[in-house]
Amino acid sequence: MGARRLTIPDICADLGINRSTFYEWRAKGRAPRCLKLPNGEIRIRQADYEAWLDTLEEAA
Numbered sequence: 001m002g003a004r005r006l007t008i009p010d011i012c013a014d015l016g017i018n019r020s021t022f023y024e025w026r027a028k029g030r031a032p033r034c035l036k037l038p039n040g041e042i043r044i045r046q047a048d049y050e051a052w053l054d055t056l057e058e059a060a
Helices: 008-015 019-027 046-055
Strands: 042-045
Touching: 008 019, 008 042, 042 046
Parallel strands: none
Antiparallel strands: none
8 A cells, every 4th residue: 555644643642742733733633634534534645744743843
């Protein structure tokens, strides 16, 4: 199979946030790129998640 796809619980556990926080970020366009499956579930490509994390880095 192809690249790993993460679930919202995967992302929330990794970041230590609540599901509602993720959805708030998504509504504001601040979450990683998401895929909406035909059954309505959301997935995030691992590569998209890692690229999104890279954008959050601050220069020291």
